[in-house]
Amino acid sequence: MLRPIVNLTLPLALVALLAACGKEPTSEPVIRAAMVTQPQSAIELQEAYPGEVRARFEPELAFRIAGKVSKRLVDSGQRVKKNQALAELDPDDMRLKLDAMRAQLAAAEANLQLVKTERDRYKTLLGRQLVSRSQYDNTENLYRAGLARLNQAKAEYKVASNQADYAVLRAPQDGVIAERMIDVGQVVSPGQTVLSLAADGDREVQIDLPEHMVSKLEIGQKVAVELWSQPGKRYIGYIREISPSADAQSRTYAARVAFNTDTTRVALGLSARVFILEKDQDALAIPLSALTAEGQQPYVWWLDPATSTLHKRPVRVGPYGERLVPVLEGLSADDWFVLAGVEMLHEGEKVRPVDRDNRTVELTGQEPQ
Structure with a gap:
């Protein structure tokens, strides 16, 4: 009686065990x-143009008189102060001319003294009825001519004195010599550019625009400037100036970009990229x-x-x-x-x-x- 019950219980237990083994444990969903x-x-998708950091003011310096350069006192990249001597012309010709003007001035003063004495003498004689009126008028005219000649000699001497000072070229303000175009022994003419000065103060970036971009840009348009020496740092600025005519060789238009912030410490000559920003976006x-x-x-x-x-x-x-x-x-x-x-x-x-x-x-x- 017990044996059949035992035989029936064992298969049921095995079935329950197998069913339990077939169930997998539940798990949390994986968050990837x-x-x-x-x-x-x-900004990197905007139009960008290479440029160079320049000074806002770059006066071209020249002698006011002609002559041969006898001394060159500065070179490119040298810092100079206001009124510092930069170059000199041979002073011999100016010295001789000044001496000649000084001699002419002395001669004019002596001549005026002579004609004045003669006029005063004739004036006394005219009062005594010893000379005619026409003779006195002649001495009066000679005196006036002598006075005019003296004034002319004084003016010519002043011009010669100034020209002697013009033989020394001086810096109009503090800055850095950007370019030198002369050397000792060179003969220059009045107004010929001999030095270029990058004046201290505001800095700008000069870029060259292709022809198809000139009509799309305008003065005051917003830009961003990135210096190659400071990657990732951008200065906000604006287009200050666009040349009205194209360069004869490159056929590009020169433009100047001004900074909105103080950039007086930005070194001259640094390479830069100028990004043209959208106007309202x-x-x-x-x-x-x-x-x-x-x-x-x-x-x-x-x-x-x-x-x-x-x-x-x-x-x-x-x-x-x-x-x-x-x-x-x-x-x-x-x-x-x-x-x-x-x-x-x-x-x-x-x-x-x-x-x-x-x-x-x-x-x-x-x-x-």
Whole structure:
């Protein structure tokens, strides 16, 4: 009686054991990591032109008289002070001319003294009725001519004295010698440029614009300047001047870009890039890897900072660049979106945001986990 019951119980136990082994334990859903970032400035997509840092004022210096250069006291790149002597002409000719003018002045003074004495004598004789009126008038005219000759000699002597001073070229203000075009022994003419001075003070960037860009730009248009010596740092400025005529050889138009901030400490001659900014738009850009499309509508995977879930965000984009594409509508500078692997994502999916170095990103407004 007991043996059949035992035989029946064993198979039932085995069946229960096998059923228990076939059940898998339940597990939490896996939250994958997603590389996220925020929009960046689209400045790199704007038109950019190479340029050079120059001084706002660059007077071209020249002698006011002709002569042979006897001394050159400065060289290119040298700092000078106001009224400092820069170059001198051979003073021999000026000295001889000044001596001649001094002699003529002395002769005019002696002549005036002679004709004055003669006039006074004739005046006394005229009062005694010993000479005629015409004789006296003749001496009076000689006196007036002598006086005029003396005034002329004084003026010529003053001119010669000034020209002797003009033989020394002096700096009109503090600055740096930007260019030197003379050397000792060279004969120069009046007004011929011999030195170029970069005056201390405001700095600008000179660029060359192609013909097709001149009509698109205007005076006062906003630009950004990046110095090669300071990568990543940009100065805001504006177009101050555009040349009305093209260079005969390069067929480009010279333009000057002024800074909005104090740049007196920016070194002269630095290389720079000038970015032409949009007039009324502060454009953003995203990497091409973050953009995907559904039909004809491009979108990005936008990350909700409060729930760390993904949602499709339609965007309107501009012309594609090599790495970036400008976003005209759909994103703000504070938004987060997925940077790569967008084809593997789903609407409403929860992710763990990380940066390019696989570090967890703390999102503003994210609820504590």
